Amino acid sequence: xxxxxxxxxxxxxxxxxxxxxxxxxxxxxxxxxxxxxxxxxxxxxxxxxxxxxxxxxxxxxxxxxxxxxxxxxxxxxxxxxxxxxxxxxxxxxxxxxxxxxxxxxxxxxxxxxxxxxxxxxxxxxxxxxxxxxxxxxxxxxxxxxxxxxxxxxxxxxxxxxxxxxxxxxxxxxxxxxxxxxxxxxxxxxxxxxxxxxxxxxxxxxxxxxxxxxxxxxxxxxxxxxxxxxxxxxxxxxxxxxxxxxxxxxxxxxxxxxxxxxxxxxxxxxxxxxxxxxxxxxxxxxxxxxxxxxxxxxxxxxxxxxxxxxxxxxxxxxxxxxxxxxxxxxxxxxxxxxxxxxxxxxxxxxxxxxxxxxxxxxxxxxxxxxxxxxxxxxxxxxxxxxxxxxxxxxxxxxxxxxxxxxxxxxxxxxxxxxxxxxxxxxxxxxxxxxxxxxxxxxxxxxxxxxxxxxxxxxxxxxxxx
Amino acid sequence: xxxxxxxxxxxxxxxxxxxxxxxxxxxxxxxxxxxxxxxxxxxxxxxxxxxxxxxxxxxxxxxxxxxxxxxxxxxxxxxxxxxxxxxxxxxxxxxxxxxxxxxxxxxxxxxxxxxxxxxxxxxxxxxxxxxxxxxxxxxxxxxxxxxxxxxxxxxxxxxxxxxxxxxxxxxxxxxxxxxxxxxxxxxxxxxxxxxxxxxxxxxxxxxxxxxxxxxxxxxxxxxxxxxxxxxxxxxxxxxxxxxxxxxxx
Numbered sequence: 001x002x003x004x005x006x007x008x009x010x011x012x013x014x015x016x017x018x019x020x021x022x023x024x025x026x027x028x029x030x031x032x033x034x035x036x037x038x039x040x041x042x043x044x045x046x047x048x049x050x051x052x053x054x055x056x057x058x059x060x061x062x063x064x065x066x067x068x069x070x071x072x073x074x075x076x077x078x079x080x081x082x083x084x085x086x087x088x089x090x091x092x093x094x095x096x097x098x099x100x101x102x103x104x105x106x107x108x109x110x111x112x113x114x115x116x117x118x119x120x121x122x123x124x125x126x127x128x129x130x131x132x133x134x135x136x137x138x139x140x141x142x143x144x145x146x147x148x149x150x151x152x153x154x155x156x157x158x159x160x161x162x163x164x165x166x167x168x169x170x171x172x173x174x175x176x177x178x179x180x181x182x183x184x185x186x187x188x189x190x191x192x193x194x195x196x197x198x199x200x201x202x203x204x205x206x207x208x209x210x211x212x213x214x215x216x217x218x219x220x221x222x223x224x225x226x227x228x229x230x231x232x233x234x235x236x237x238x239x240x241x242x243x244x245x246x247x248x249x250x251x252x253x254x255x256x257x258x259x260x261x262x263x264x265x266x267x268x269x270x271x272x273x274x275x276x277x278x279x280x281x282x283x284x285x286x287x288x289x290x291x292x293x294x295x296x297x298x299x300x301x302x303x304x305x306x307x308x309x310x311x312x313x314x315x316x317x318x319x320x321x322x323x324x325x326x327x328x329x330x331x332x333x334x335x336x337x338x339x340x341x342x343x344x345x346x347x348x349x350x351x352x353x354x355x356x357x358x359x360x361x362x363x364x365x366x367x368x369x370x371x372x373x374x375x376x377x378x379x380x381x382x383x384x385x386x387x388x389x390x391x392x393x394x395x396x397x398x399x400x401x402x403x404x405x406x407x408x409x410x411x412x413x414x415x416x417x418x419x420x421x422x423x424x425x426x427x428x429x430x431x432x433x434x435x436x437x438x439x440x441x442x443x444x445x446x447x448x449x450x451x452x453x454x455x456x457x458x459x460x461x462x463x464x
Numbered sequence: 465x466x467x468x469x470x471x472x473x474x475x476x477x478x479x480x481x482x483x484x485x486x487x488x489x490x491x492x493x494x495x496x497x498x499x500x501x502x503x504x505x506x507x508x509x510x511x512x513x514x515x516x517x518x519x520x521x522x523x524x525x526x527x528x529x530x531x532x533x534x535x536x537x538x539x540x541x542x543x544x545x546x547x548x549x550x551x552x553x554x555x556x557x558x559x560x561x562x563x564x565x566x567x568x569x570x571x572x573x574x575x576x577x578x579x580x581x582x583x584x585x586x587x588x589x590x591x592x593x594x595x596x597x598x599x600x601x602x603x604x605x606x607x608x609x610x611x612x613x614x615x616x617x618x619x620x621x622x623x624x625x626x627x628x629x630x631x632x633x634x635x636x637x638x639x640x641x642x643x644x645x646x647x648x649x650x651x652x653x654x655x656x657x658x659x660x661x662x663x664x665x666x667x668x669x670x671x672x673x674x675x676x677x678x679x680x681x682x683x684x685x686x687x688x689x690x691x692x693x694x695x696x697x698x699x700x701x702x703x704x705x706x707x708x709x710x711x712x713x
Contacts, residue, residue, distance in 0.1 A: 003606070010575045018568075041560055070515045104492015110518050220518060223537055225492065333504035377509030380476060381561040384508030 001282075020046065022076070023389060024316040025053060025084040025261065028306030032084070032260030036316045040386060043379025045317060049308060051300040054254075054292050055081060055263040059243035060094070060397045062390075065337075065344040067240040068100055068111040074390040075397030077267035081247045082396060082436055086256040089431040089447075090269045091397075092404035093244035095276055095414045096349045098173035100239025103189040107224045109239040112194065112217060114278045116234075117166040119213050120155040121196040122148075123177070124233070125185040131192075132165035135176055140168055152202065171275055171349075171414045174238040178349055181237065191237030197230055206230065238349055242281065244272045244414060245404065248433065253295035254288055260299060260306075264292035274413020323388040326374030332388040335369045339394060342366075347402050352418040359402045367395055403444050404432040468540065470498055471548040472510070476561040484548060489540055495551065496524055496535035499563070511562035519676060522611030526563050527552040532613040532674045554616040567612055573631050576659070580642055581650040598646045605641035605685060607677040608634065614671035614681060620664045630661035633671035633681050640685035643692070657693045662686070 009016075022037035026047075034049045057077030061069025082088055099112040117123075125131050136144050144165050145151040151164025166173065177192050187193050196214070200206035207230035211218050214229070221227040221234060247256045247263035251270065254262045265285050272280060323332070346359040370391050375384040410424035411417050430446045437443040468489045471482045485502045496514055503510045514524040517536045524535040529543060529550055543549050557565040587593050614633040620626050631639075639656060642648050656662045669682045679685070695702070 003608075003610075007574070007579065010571070011579045016571075041564075041566070070517065070521075072515070105490060106493045106497040107518075216520070223519065224494070224539075331504075331508055333508065337504070375508060381511035381564050382509045383503060383511060387508075 017046070021386065021389070022048075022080065023320050024312075025080050026308050026312050026316075027084060027258070028308070030085075030259055031303075031306055032258060033306030033308050036313055038320065038379075041381055043382065043385070045320070047308065047313060049305055050260075051303050051305055052260045052262060052296040054296050055247060055261070055267050056265050056289070056292075057267045059266040060394075060401070061240045061243070062336075063340065063343050063394050063398045063401065064094075064240035064348070065340040066100065066109045066238070068097060068109050069240065075243075075267075075393050076390065077263060078243075078246055078400070079393035079396040081256060081258070081261065081263065081267075082400070082434070084258050084261060085436060086258045086261055087248045088246060088269065088400060088434045089248045090274070090404070091245035091400040091434055092408050092415045092432060093274045093413055094240065094401060095170055095242040095244060096174040096238040097241035098170055098177055098238055099194055099236040100241075101220075101225065101234070102187075102191040102237040103235050104225060110220070110224070111239065111241065112220075112234060112236050113214070114167070114170075115214060116194060116196050116217055116229075117164070118155060119196060119210070120152060120199045120202070121166070121194050122151075122164070122198065123166050123173070123236075124193045124195060125180045126187055126193075127185060129185075130165075131180055131185070132168070132173065132176060135172075135179075136165050136168070137172060144168065169275055169277070169413075170241075171416065174349055175416060177236075177238055187235045189235050191235045193233040194236045195233035197232060200230075240344075242266065242272075242276055244274060244276055245269050245401070248431075252291065253299075254292035255295060255299070260303070262292045262296045262299075264289045268292075274415060320389060323373055323375045323385055324379075326372055329374060330369050330372045332373045332375060332384055332391055335366060335373060336387060336391055336394065338369075339363075339366050339391075339398060343398055343401075347398070347405060350416050350418050351405055353406060356402050356406045360399070360406075363395060363399050363402065370395060399442060400434045403442060404434060407432045407444050407446065466545075468498070468545040469548040470495075470502060471550045472499070472502070472563070473552045474507075474510070474562055476559070478559045480559075480562075482550065489545070491541075493540045494536055495526075495528055495533075495538045495540065495543075495549065498540065498549075499535060499551065511560070511564045513564050520609060522609035522676075525554055525611045525613050525616065527554060527616070532616045534611055534613070534676050537676055554612065556616040556618070556622040557612070569627055570610070570612055570615065570632075570634065573635050574638065577631075577635060577639060577642075578650045578652055578655070580645065580648055582647040583649045592647050594646060598644070601684075602641050602645050604679055605637045605644075607679055608637055609677060610634065611676060613674045613676065617670045617674045618665075619668070619670070620661075626661070626664060630664045633665070633686065635660070636662060636665070636689060637679060637681055637685045640689055643689065653692055653696050656689055657697060662690055662693055665690070 019040040020037055022035045024036045026034040026036055032053050035053055036047050038045050055077035059069060059073045060075035061067035061073040101107045101110045101112060122130055123132050143162055145162040150161045153161035154163045180186055180192050181190055196210055203209060210230045218229055221229045243266055246267045246269035249256050249263050249268050254264055256263055271284050342362045346355040373388045375388050408415055408427055410420045410427045412423055430448050433445045433447045435443045466489060467486050469484050469486045471484050474480050474483045485506055487498055487501050489498060499512050515521040519534055519537040526535050528538050553559055553563050553565045557567050560566050585591050612634060615621055618632050620630045621632050639652055643652055665686055667682050672681045675681055
């Protein structure tokens with residue numbers, strides 16, 4: 001899909017700025033006036049005057065040690081919007097995908113698609129037990145099969161069969177895997193077994209079938225782990241995968257509460273509630289990416305350019321170059337890794353107040369360390385420098401996640417609190433909203449969720 | 465945990481030298497892991513382009529022990545670690561820094577290729593129908609991740625630097641995907657012969673050998689395109705027909 005879009009776009013006369021990083025959004029009064037950044041190749045500064053800006057920066061996976069996300073997912077758009085004064089919401093909802101690769105260590109976190117379970121793959125612990133049958137949440141009991149036989153029929157397209165428990169929501173499967181591992185029933189490298197090879201007992205030519213249905217998974221394991229998934233089970237464990245929280249936007253236009261600032265995809269919030277379902281991210285991008293572009297273009301047509309204040313640009317330049325001024329008492333990678341370890345431990349799949357309060361203290365320490373981060377070399381393609389700059393965004397989003405997670409004193413969707421393991425009705429009608437306060441402090445507020453429009457209620461009724 | 469030495473090209477804009485880094489290696493590591501460890505622990509400013517680390521994005525192309533490869537898909541246990549592992553940037557493109565090259569030439573080539581132009585929809589539902597066989601044929605070419613390793617190894621580009629006369633295997637695959645799509649009505653055969661320089665390829669199959677997606681570049685893309693050019697311009701019967709009918713070449 002990306003290539004098809006690219007193949008088409010190159011003929012449209014659009015300017016592409018590849019390998020550019022935006023470090024600051026510039027404003028004229030309340031509204032967006034432009035963006036300031038640098039190109040990674042030469043390290044030169046660039047100032048973009050803009051009537052409208054669309055954020056499409058993806059998620060925050062790099063705030064965690066184990067993630068399916070690439071190096072770029074440092075919450076840049078989340079942090080840019082926050083500093084520009086936009087509201088963010090649902091930041092406590094971080095999705096941990098149940099099946100990431102866990103061995104060899106170098107591939108830990110890389111995604112193993114839900115498709116494996118969709119094609120009949122099953123989860124087993126070291127004793128060979130399909131532990132997902134042991135804990136089916138009551139709310140899903142009537143949609144979930146209670147026999148292996150029925151689950152198998154579902155994966156083979158039987159419309160009358162109910163789905164196997166392996167296909168329960170991602171947060172639940174991730175927590176079940178965590179439980180098996182913690183209670184000593186995990187696989188040798190600290191995960192559980194995901195087995196698709198077993199379908200050879202059910203269908204002829206199973207190996208060919210698996211290769212045809214899951215070609216990239218077959219190659220991924222063959223090449224990276226020396227494992228033939230048509231013969232042996234995979235070892236998998238939870239991996240940070242998707243951020244439900246982000247910039248609060250108008251659902252029609254995708255505009256944030258900063259005029260001219262739009263957000264689409266993972267860095268926007270609202271569409272996936274507390275827990276995204278498989279496949280919905282792509283639909284989100286197609287529908288709301290298009291809307292963001294359309295409305296941003298309308299906004300740009302209807303408005304004139306704002307004024308860019310040179311003092312703001314000078315300040316952004318100074319901030320961006322700061323790591324070169326320090327004498328390198330701290331390395332950017334060391335601080336980044338320490339932050340990732342801490343977030344994984346204290347604000348991960350299962351959370352509790354005591355640990356999250358500790359996390360806030362640690363974030364303050366990391367902020368102090370980040371101030372001292374120094375880099376060597378020059379500005380040309382210098383990953384150390386880039387990491388030092390991205391680190392500030394990671395710290396900002398880590399703090400947002402932690403504060404929002406502290407505020408939601410219940411368990412809902414991807415957010416699970418050991419100290420509040422159940423849903424609380426009080427929280428069902430409110431979002432946790434994060435905003436930058438006048439003195440630069442991070443404000444956390446509970447705000448009511450607007451009532452669902454009548455036409456949507458009707459659709460839900462009709463679907464029941 | 466044992467150690468291994470990596471001999472990495474350091475420098476900018478073509479100038480530079482190899483520098484040795486010894487680092488810890490563990491079971492299951494790929495070359496990119498070692499580069500990252502060196503970057504984090506010994507050389508923070510070591511430039512390397514990468515993204516997915518799963519062989520899907522095509523960013524981390526380099527020459528490992530002289531072979532064009534993806535760093536993320538080259539496992540250390542496939543290399544002799546008793547001697548230093550050399551890692552160099554791709555040579556067919558202008559050097560930027562360390563392991564990073566400027567591959568923007570490829571994007572300008574893509575821009576020059578006439579885009580997909582489908583015939584008007586003729587299915588009963590206002591769309592098109594396509595045979596599975598035709599979809600499969602094109603699908604092989606669509607697997608390309610644009611790592612440009614085939615461009616790097618191609619002697620027409622690498623040694624003869626004919627970037628202005630020849631679009632390289634990657635884009636012959638791209639043209640093949642368009643030309644062999646039964647919905648497409650654009651004619652790229654004359655351009656293939658002239659501007660795209662397909663005749664310069666002398667089918668040494670090096671591109672096929674280095675393709676991490678195992679696309680049969682030479683046999684399935686380039687040779688059929690060469691045949692189409694030959695049929696159009698060099699078929700003796702057609703030539704004879706042209707002589708008598710007086711139609712232009």
